[in-house]
Amino acid sequence: MSRLIKKGLYGKIKIEEWRDEILSEKEILHSSAPLPSVRRLPLYLTVLEEFEREGREWISTTDFSEVLFLKPIQVRKDLAHTGIIGKPKKGFKVDELIATINNFLGWNNLTDAFIVGAGALGSALLGYTGFQHHGLNIVAAFDVSPLVIGKIIHGKKVLPLEQLQDLGQRMKVRLGIITVPSEGAQNAADKLIEAGISGIWNFSPVKLHVPPNVVVQREDLSSGLAVLSVKLGRFD
Amino acid sequence: MSRLIKKGLYGKIKIEEWRDEILSEKEILHSSAPLPSVRRLPLYLTVLEEFEREGREWISTTDFSEVLFLKPIQVRKDLAHTGIIGKPKKGFKVDELIATINNFLGWNNLTDAFIVGAGALGSALLGYTGFQHHGLNIVAAFDVSPLVIGKIIHGKKVLPLEQLQDLGQRMKVRLGIITVPSEGAQNAADKLIEAGISGIWNFSPVKLHVPPNVVVQREDLSSGLAVLSVKLGRFD
DNA sequence: TATTTAAGGGTAAATTTTTATCTATACCCA
DNA sequence: TGGGTATAGATAAAAATTTACCCTTAAATA
Numbered sequence: 304m305s306r307l308i309k310k311g312l313y314g315k316i317k318i319e320e321w322r323d324e325i326l327s328e329k330e331i332l333h334s335s336a337p338l339p340s341v342r343r344l345p346l347y348l349t350v351l352e353e354f355e356r357e358g359r360e361w362i363s364t365t366d367f368s369e370v371l372f373l374k375p376i377q378v379r380k381d382l383a384h385t386g387i388i389g390k391p392k393k394g395f396k397v398d399e400l401i402a403t404i405n406n407f408l409g410w411n412n413l414t415d416a417f418i419v420g421a422g423a424l425g426s427a428l429l430g431y432t433g434f435q436h437h438g439l440n441i442v443a444a445f446d447v448s449p450l451v452i453g454k455i456i457h458g459k460k461v462l463p464l465e466q467l468q469d470l471g472q473r474m475k476v477r478l479g480i481i482t483v484p485s486e487g488a489q490n491a492a493d494k495l496i497e498a499g500i501s502g503i504w505n506f507s508p509v510k511l512h513v514p515p516n517v518v519v520q521r522e523d524l525s526s527g528l529a530v531l532s533v534k535l536g537r538f539d
Numbered sequence: 540m541s542r543l544i545k546k547g548l549y550g551k552i553k554i555e556e557w558r559d560e561i562l563s564e565k566e567i568l569h570s571s572a573p574l575p576s577v578r579r580l581p582l583y584l585t586v587l588e589e590f591e592r593e594g595r596e597w598i599s600t601t602d603f604s605e606v607l608f609l610k611p612i613q614v615r616k617d618l619a620h621t622g623i624i625g626k627p628k629k630g631f632k633v634d635e636l637i638a639t640i641n642n643f644l645g646w647n648n649l650t651d652a653f654i655v656g657a658g659a660l661g662s663a664l665l666g667y668t669g670f671q672h673h674g675l676n677i678v679a680a681f682d683v684s685p686l687v688i689g690k691i692i693h694g695k696k697v698l699p700l701e702q703l704q705d706l707g708q709r710m711k712v713r714l715g716i717i718t719v720p721s722e723g724a725q726n727a728a729d730k731l732i733e734a735g736i737s738g739i740w741n742f743s744p745v746k747l748h749v750p751p752n753v754v755v756q757r758e759d760l761s762s763g764l765a766v767l768s769v770k771l772g773r774f775d
Numbered sequence: 776t777a778t779t780t781a782a783g784g785g786t787a788a789a790t791t792t793t794t795a796t797c798t799a800t801a802c803c804c805a
Numbered sequence: 806t807g808g809g810t811a812t813a814g815a816t817a818a819a820a821a822t823t824t825a826c827c828c829t830t831a832a833a834t835a
Contacts, residue, residue, distance in 0.1 A: 342766060345762055346744075370746065408772075409769070414768075414771070423663035424663045424667070427658075427662070430659040438768060478767075478771070501771065502771045504763065508581065510582065510607045518771060520767035525584075527740070528675065529673075530577050532650075532673075533643075534756065535713070536644075
């Protein structure tokens with residue numbers, strides 16, 4: 304079934320190409336695991352790592368359930384999608400489950416990434432060492448502002464945006480992280496795409512227009528805030 | 540149906556109280572709008588504000604659809620949850636729709652918030668002026684580290700954590716934002732709860748244990764990264 | 776060694792969310 | 806002024822996700 308989308312005009316950005324279909328997130332995912340399950344997997348990892356630190360060998364869905372306030376059945380279902388198989392009366396082997404989830408997420412080998420936008424948020428992400436743990440290796444930061452270009456932030460030099468394309472192609476960087484203000488977001492995306500990136504982690508509140516072979520993940524603080532606001536509203 | 544959750548032990552945190560039920564996010568929401576719809580509402584707001592700047596009076600679901608690559612029917616459904624009613628052949632009045640969505644989210648009046656954790660991420664959030672736009676007014680930051688206590692970050696002084704309870708009660712602050720490392724997250728939550736907070740925006744990758752009258756929204760970077768990783772995996 | 780029990784696994788049902796279809800309305804233009 | 810059309814609204818269908826149920830397995834225990 305073809306759902307054609309017309310050309311459009313969004314602000315100053317002209318949408319030049321026709322897109323055959325609006326793909327749902329699930330269709331982009333192309334994985335049998337439901338999106339909400341994928342989102343929960345990192346949660347299980349944090350519990351698993353806690354168990355590992357405590358030297359515990361086994362973990363059961365009820366263990367997860369008690370800690371995370373999730374229903375045991377849901378935990379079992381989520382874990383099943385990674386292909387792990389458990390043992391009655393015991394549960395899952397902690398180390399094996401960690402490896403299986405990390406493998407499912409591709410977090411056992413590092414993907415190089417660029418950050419575009421070395422402002423407050425960009426700097427914060429540069430400084431977050433935990434990403435290494437999640438398969439993410441931030442190799443450089445870019446900005447347009449002469450005020451930050453040349454600065455060293457958390458040991459990484461901020462480069463001028465013009466160098467992005469060349470460096471990206473030479474280093475075969477696969478991922479771009481956009482932490483610029485809304486106005487610059489589409490431009491940042493265009494530059495990343497020219498550099499041959501295949502995935503974008505977008506922290507700006509803008510829907511980016513990208514070719515179909517580039518995947519975009521919007522990390523939207525305002526979405527989270529919206530949910531919190533509606534939840535809070537109930538107690539007014 | 541009562542789904543009893545047993546007491547448990549998570550790391551050093553003992554879960555003291557029994558909880559009658561595991562409530563789903565939807566149950567906590569207590570709003571007829573589906574959670575994914577609520578998440579999309581801020582997206583519509585950004586488009587609406589763009590239209591407003593351009594001086595356009597009307598906006599239709601097809602306008603949204605073309606810009607956001609969402610299906611028109613979904614847009615209509617999402618907007619319907621806010622109670623707005625549109626006009627055939629025209630769509631919705633831009634200013635009216637902005638007001639309706641903001642009202643639905645409670646973003647037309649400010650909620651005071653504390654930030655606990657004045658590290659990289661906390662500082663970034665302190666510096667983000669856009670929150671005012673989303674009904675959020677960050678009034679103070681707290682930390683335990685003598686290295687940052689007393690510092691002025693984006694015009695706000697970082698206070699010692701011990702002052703949180705007293706200040707929170709006196710100022711009747713409703714919201715707490717947790718941007719401390721995992722180890723300190725539960726402690727930060729406990730302090731906020733003692734201060735009489737009713738909602739927590741949790742940026743740590745930890746499931747917080749809170750009384751039932753406190754709502755928690757986890758803003759989980761690793762969830763987003765997990766989805767992106769799985770999407771990217773498809774192109775390997 | 777038999778019995779009890781706390782898990783996991785698979786299938787099916789229920790629920791929630793998304794998408795489609797149909798109808799009515801109001802604008803536009805001849 | 807009347808017909809065509811774009812778009813909202815309502816209702817129904819489909820798809821995705823969550824939850825329940827039953828069965829099996831393996832460990833613990835008597």
